[in-house]
Amino acid sequence: MSRRARVSPAEAGLPDGGARRRTPGLRREEVAVLAGVGASWYQWLEQGRDISVSPQVLDSVARVLKLSGAERRHLYLLAGLNPPPPEAEPxxxxxxxxxxxxxxxxxxxxxxxxxxxxxxxxxxxxxxxxxxxxxxxxxxxxxxxxxxxxxxxxxxxxxxxxxxxxxxxxxxxxxxxxxxxxxxxxxxxxxxxxxxxxxxxxxxxxxxxxxxxxxxxxxxxxxxxxxxxxxxxxxxxxxxxxxxxxxxxxxxxxxxxxxxxxxxxxxxxxxxx
Structure with a gap:
């Protein structure tokens, strides 16, 4: 949730419509669409429910949320998966x-x-x-x-x-x-x-x-x-x-x-x- 709040619609390639948003950053539904996953599944992911996750899906979420290499590996660990090898940050x-x-x-x-x-x-x-x-x-x-x-x-x-x-x-x-x-x-x-x-x-x-x-x-x-x-x-x-x-x-x-x-x-x- 904290990382979702840091990404603006414009940074994610979405139009903001010019209206004020009640949610800072991206909405859950927007992250789900951009990552190619269901909205309910993404909500369960944020809530830490016992759901099935794959490295490919986590990589999609990490891409949308613009996670750093360290944050991406941390996401893997939270999901109970083996993290990817460390890479040098740009x-x-x-x-x-x-x-x-x-x-x-x-x-x-x-x-x-x-x-x-x-x-x-x-x-x-x-x-x-x-x-x-x-x-x-x-x-x-x-x-x-x-x-x-x-x-x-x-x-x-x-x-x-x-x-x-x-x-x-x-x-x-x-x-x-x-x-x-x-x-x-x-x-x-x-x-x-x-x-x-x-x-x-x-x-x-x-x-x-x-x-x-x-x-x-x-x-x-x-x-x-x-x-x-x-x-x-x-x-x-x-x-x-x-x-x-x-x-x-x-x-x-x-x-x-x-x-x-x-x-x-x-x-x-x-x-x-």
Whole structure:
């Protein structure tokens, strides 16, 4: 009822007739006609009666009431249905400046942001210095994990983490089985890496979370970090990955040195590995 009251007849494409209306916004009968449902059924829906509802009908009601993605998912939950996958709201598409500030504030620790297909859309200077993120690789975190020789040479935990990476990728792709983007990425990975193909055939599945990474950096030696993957509610198509130094190998101090002017100068000179 509250959302119905917020939609004017003009916004719904109806003539208002110029007369004063006793009901703010749309009448129940108008919502029913626009959504293609019976007036009595729609009244029962608003009253929360025990009636049969379908996702298609709820989507029609959500369209007429101009519900946001969050409101549409809430409507599904109220009706006892599984909500649709979250989608980025049109007015939240431009969040890159704020997300850039977030990962830059995480310095001197590595941080990057991935889209739904694991493409790296933003990364900070520490991610470049430690993880080897750079313009001349595919910029896809799964593809580069298996095919980038620089990252492979630095990762002492590669063998242990590879199956976790594949299992988490399967969980993400399984949630969108008909997505052509995931299908194309899977074909690319299978062709590019026999190791990925073998692990994919094992059919392990795991939710994204935390991964311990051990890296041998050419300037400072061993680094031990914990990567944490976090979703952005307003941008469910993006994942922020923050790397936190663990209390091993003096990692925090080494990362601080790499981000210092002295460390940056040292990184200007090529070192094997």
């Amino acid at each position: 007015d939240r598409q431009d969040m890159y400046e704020g997300l850039r500030r977030l990962i830059d504030t995480w310095m001197p620790y590595p941080a990057h942001i991935m889209d739904a297909y694991y493409n790296c859309v933003l990364y900070n200077d520490a991610a470049a210095a430690v993880l080897g993120m750079r313009p001349d690789i595919t910029q896809n975190c799964v593809v580069d994990f298996f095919t980038d020789p620089l990252y492979r040479s630095r990762s002492k935990s590669w063998e242990r983490n590879a199956r976790t990476v594949v299992a988490q990728f399967r969980a993400a792709s399984s949630a969108r089985p008909d997505d052509e983007g995931f299908q194309a990425l899977l074909a690319q990975l299978t062709e590019a890496s026999p190791e990925f193909a073998a692990m994919w055939a094992e059919r392990d599945i795991e939710d994204a979370g935390q991964i311990r990474k051990e890296l041998e950096h050419p300037l400072v030696g061993l680094l031990v970090v914990e990567s944490t993957a976090m979703r952005v509610p307003a941008r469910p198509d993006l994942t922020v990955v923050l790397h936190t130094p663990l209390d091993e190998a003096n990692t925090a101090a080494k990362l601080e040195w790499l981000a210092s002017p002295e460390g940056r100068r040292g990184a200007m000179y090529p070192v094997a590995g």
